[in-house]
Amino acid sequence: MLQIVNLKVEIEGKEILKGISLNVKKGEIHAIMGPNGSGKSTLASVLAGKDFGDITEGKITYMGKNLLEMAAEDRSKEGIFLGFQYPTEIPGVSMVNFMKTALNEHRKYRGLEPLSSSDFLKLMREKKDLVKIESGLTNRSVNEGFSGGEKKRNEIFQMAILEPKLAILDETDSGLDIDALRIVANGVNQLKTPENATIVITHYQRLLDYIIPDVVHVLYDGKIVKTGGKELAVELEKKGYDWIKKDVDIVSYG
Amino acid sequence: MDNREATIKRFSDLLRDNRNRIEKNSAGLLNSFREEAIKQFAELGLPDRKNESYKYTNLEPWFNANYKSYFVPEAADFRAAENFKCEVTDLDSYNLVLLNGFPPRYNGIMAGLPEGIWVGSLTEAAERYPGIVEKHYGKYAHNGKDGLIPLNTALASDGVFVYMEKGITLHKPIQIINLVHSDGDMFVQHRNLIIVEDNAELPIIVCDHALSPQKFLTNAVTEVYVGENAHFDILRVQNEHNNAAKLTHTFIHQEKSSHAVSNNITLHGGLVRNSTYHRLNGEGAECNAFGLYFTDRWQHVDNFVSIDHASPNCISNQLFKGVLDDYATGAFNGRILVNKGAQKTLAYQKNNTILLTDDAKMDSKPQLEIYADDVKCSHGATIGQLDEDALFYLRSRGIDKNEARLMLMFGFAREVIDNIHTEALRERIDELVLKRLRGELSRCTTCTINCDK
Ligand SMILES: Nc1ncnc2c1ncn2[C@@H]1O[C@H](COP(=O)(O)OP(=O)(O)OP(=O)(O)O)[C@@H](O)[C@H]1O
């Protein structure tokens, strides 16, 4: 589904991603872990199509297409969804209008008629139940004044409406209380089909108790320095990143 | 002779040469102000860029053009104004059309208006109700350093007069439609007076638009008296073409515990200058001065606001927002004057502008003069671009770039639009603003009415 080959990204002259290769197949859940500043969000943004920095090398293929040539909105319509680490507040733009516009753009892309207002509201209600988002939140402006946890739930809510093929969840678990974490995980699991895939970026093993990853990667200093099964996450939780950093630093300086 | 003197001479001559015609078509009261006004104009001249409050707006090219006609009334003007047919679309309002500044003269009898309300020609009113008009005419429009005010006093022969008796409330707005339509370039002036007596309530909508492509210059002065505990709401929607200049001066005088809202929504226009004055004359008065402006190409919009806190315990709030595209320029100048005795004043001011290009330019200037000590004042101005992160957020959900930009601009404007409390009107303004942002605004969609032609 997604192949990243030797991806290098520079921001303001500084190399942030230093040759990342990653292969995600349909039906898989990948977890990406790694210390702060290692480049996880940068990778996620590049996948979603944010134009920042320079892609100096590498290739990304998504469902047989050259992803780097696609505009952000087309990637979304092709099924990529980024759950933002820091969702943006957009005053004056209502959640309802935002999601309705987005969904109808997706439908248009697939040659479907736009959803009527009443059908859309019905769908919203359904999905709100799924992620247990407060009813009031969807009557407000996008993320405006939402608490940290509410913002994260709102990301999952949007994901539930857009039903992506490849969801990239950037620390959707941070800032969530235990109940919310379960709800978010539950939302992700319910949306899971053999046809779609998920990349979860997280710092905590905790989330991976609920969303069981097939593969765990460790991103450090712009590179994937370790890949393993779900037991790798357990090991990281116990030992932290130092042992990996040491290994890598020895390799790079040695 | 330099430009300044030449302009003064031109307009003084204009009055002298046409005085008979102007005065014959106007009322004795209005005529009695002309001599003094033209003298004051000769002293002040046109406000130029050395004038602090006109620093960013150059009026000269508009005044030194040759207009084919100048505000001298022809009998036909009044007939045309009477006969101009407009059809109300979805907005329920009482409509009054001013054609080239002239109201229809039908003795203030407007079909369907409840009793206690008079709407019509100021000149007619001055003759029929001299006591009322004399008490208020010329009392609130002060010249300051602005020569455009005496110019209007000297030369305008008519305009709208609205009178609300004590305690009368009107929930359906009165809509004043200012049309300019001519086969030659034209300079238009009119003079309005609105009186809202104690405990009365009056919502007004003013629509400015140009029906023919000629060059137009309009200089309009409106005086408003808002009595004790009265409510007054004026929403102005401006949609003129790039070859039109609109200069409006609105003086709102507020008595004790009164509320007034002014809102200037500029959708289109070559040059627009709105000066809005609120004088909080009685204790406990409140005012909101709002504005929203959209400009592109070489357009220029300048909003000048002056809030005069003359009494204690008054509240004022200014909120102006705008989006500038292409080479457009804009200015905002918000003055808050808190007089010595005006303790416990609350005064707020906010101006936010989005520039869509590197060539667009905005000047924003707060002007606070505070002579009382127990006062709460705040002001803030931002000039920036569309939020890139927000743009990406919308796009990442499948909304294309143009639509996402539009949503952000519209979202930005919401804060002003949300202050329009009548739902039907708010929805209508929503629609107009969206159309404006999509570049689909035509001349005839401007008003809340659709015209015959
Ligand atoms: N726009 C930018 N300009 C300059 N540097 C940037 C920019 N965006 C990211 N960086 C830098 O790139 C590096 C990687 O950042 P990134 O946000 O991808 O890290 P992360 O792995 O997601 O960290 P965290 O766990 O804290 O979320 C950091 O050093 C960051 O400062």
Ligand SMILES: [Mg+2]
């Ligand atoms: Mg991050």
